[in-house]
Amino acid sequence: MAEKLSAFYDVGEEDEEEDDKSNGVAADGFIPGPLVSLKEQIEKDKHDESLRRWKEKLLGSLEGDLNGQMEPEVKFHSIGIISEDFGEITTALPVAENQIDRVLFTLQEGSQYRLKITFSVLHNIVSGLTYSNTVWKGGLQVDQSRGMLGTFAPNKELYVHTLEEETTPSGLLARGIYSAKLKFEDDDRRCHMELQYSFEIKKGI
Template identity: 80%
Template structure:
């Protein structure tokens, strides 16, 4: 980038943006292959052979290139002017506050997180066969940018895996206000064999394979009245 400050109408140059931590812009692509059940045996949630990139604290990201007015304003807009909260913490933290089930059958049922140990695996909701529903999450991002936050939801019935869905939530900067995100709409199966109790595992990871929450729950599908 050439010396001197750029005018107010000119944004940061591509060269300057390229020097930012890739945590600011990177969005990972979720693999299309089915998730291997051996993922439970990963060490510390990191796949074998995977080497995460170096972490840069939020404070460093804010202060870097602070003499460039246009770049500073761009960072402030992206990071929400969180200089006062940047205490040098390197690891991002995602804190989940609640999970809701939204359905035309019953409206919205909200469950605070984390779930009490004596409630793990309990039936969170009951749906009619052939009905549509969505999972809605409320969470906070603290300390640093979380890049490429993804979810996977695996469902079993009678000990057999019957469904698995994956999706991208996105990249989130620390924010004083919680984020709210609704997952893709799901439709329950229909028929005699579809009715009954199901167990499920909902898991959230970033593109460095850090796991922020793994929730085991159950739900029930009933006959249409």
């Protein structure tokens, strides 16, 4: 983020639109296979004892979720910010409508931080879960980061994932309120969450 602000006034919202269009097809031409329900996947090899035990170990006790639903569901429970400035701040998801425009956190310029996401997976395996985080200031796009979270099976336990470390920019132009959009998609281009939020960068001590 800090490096990208060197071109602060040269990056606009058009870039995000171009990125979105280019993401319509996977860069490597990968096409996901047909979706199979979790119930069918488990029952497929029920006569192979070793494979059945392996699947049970991988998926855990999921009898209550074997309803034949094809599409996986990813539920996001919280978003956290981890920083040396203040430790950790956690916000429950979804954010209430009257809280959407509030500043979720404030960081000092030149500081390191990470976003932490807590989520659960229901009904089926979610494959290739990715995130993109786009940041604007004064209507201009100033940063965009993308990353892969991975493939996750339904589980009664929550998944906790910390995104890559970012560094806030420094200087007079860097200070102020930023708006951002955090988006999670899987291999099949299903959007599981799109969160708009705001944060502030203030002068360092």
